[in-house]
Amino acid sequence: MVELSPSILSCNFSNLQKDLDKTTGTDLKMIHIDVMDGIFVPNISFGFKVIKDIRDKNDYFFDTHAMIVEPIKYIEEFKNSGVDRLTIHYEACENLDQTIDKIKDNDMEAGLTFKPATDINLIIPYLEKIDLVLVMSVEPGFGGQTFMEDSIEKIKILRAYIDENNLDVKIQVDGGIKTTNVEKVIDAGVDEIVSGSDVFGKDIKEQINKYYEIFKQKSL
Ligand SMILES: O=C(CO)[C@H](O)[C@H](O)COP(=O)(O)O
Numbered sequence: 001m002v003e004l005s006p007s008i009l010s011c012n013f014s015n016l017q018k019d020l021d022k023t024t025g026t027d028l029k030m031i032h033i034d035v036m037d038g039i040f041v042p043n044i045s046f047g048f049k050v051i052k053d054i055r056d057k058n059d060y061f062f063d064t065h066a067m068i069v070e071p072i073k074y075i076e077e078f079k080n081s082g083v084d085r086l087t088i089h090y091e092a093c094e095n096l097d098q099t100i101d102k103i104k105d106n107d108m109e110a111g112l113t114f115k116p117a118t119d120i121n122l123i124i125p126y127l128e129k130i131d132l133v134l135v136m137s138v139e140p141g142f143g144g145q146t147f148m149e150d151s152i153e154k155i156k157i158l159r160a161y162i163d164e165n166n167l168d169v170k171i172q173v174d175g176g177i178k179t180t181n182v183e184k185v186i187d188a189g190v191d192e193i194v195s196g197s198d199v200f201g202k203d204i205k206e207q208i209n210k211y212y213e214i215f216k217q218k219s220l
């Protein structure tokens, strides 16, 4: 079944744990943690201290999306903060192979993502060595943007390649997903859905339950 990874970027940071507490009693298994450095993307979110502090209070799988230049420099710190999977940007790494290897050496799952304008054919060769490929369906940097329709084709290409080659790689989509458009990305073949403003910007528990209702219907 498809899983939801709600982005805490849309939480109220003055009440972060209060927002996370509202997710209890749902089917949720992971949360999406967007780290931005103000250089790779034109926005700054939060860093290791925040991740560490919520790690102490939440058992969820920490699905972390690093929108930072040269994440290789910070891999140990992500690990020490309690990150379970580190997803890095193709465009942000001078040596992508080395960066992926170092994530794995630090006992985290490795995810790879790419900006909407990046040619998907550049990503395909790395599918053999990663655990997750993330299709960005908005320009990275901000929550609350509109879903880019051409992401559907990218998901279909990745789904076909992964299935044809029997690869053990999950597909995630991030940006502009709502309960009203989630079905089309599921039909295209995603395994995980990131949603920020449509979860933490609304009635949190109700929205998570709505997503899981849709996922269950779709898996019948
Ligand atoms: O990576 C991101 C932005 O760069 C966020 O995960 C994403 O934008 C989620 O927010 P929303 O669902 O509101 O689009």
Ligand SMILES: [Co+2]
Residues within 6 Å of the ligand: 007, 032, 033, 034, 065, 174, 194
């Ligand atoms: Co993200």
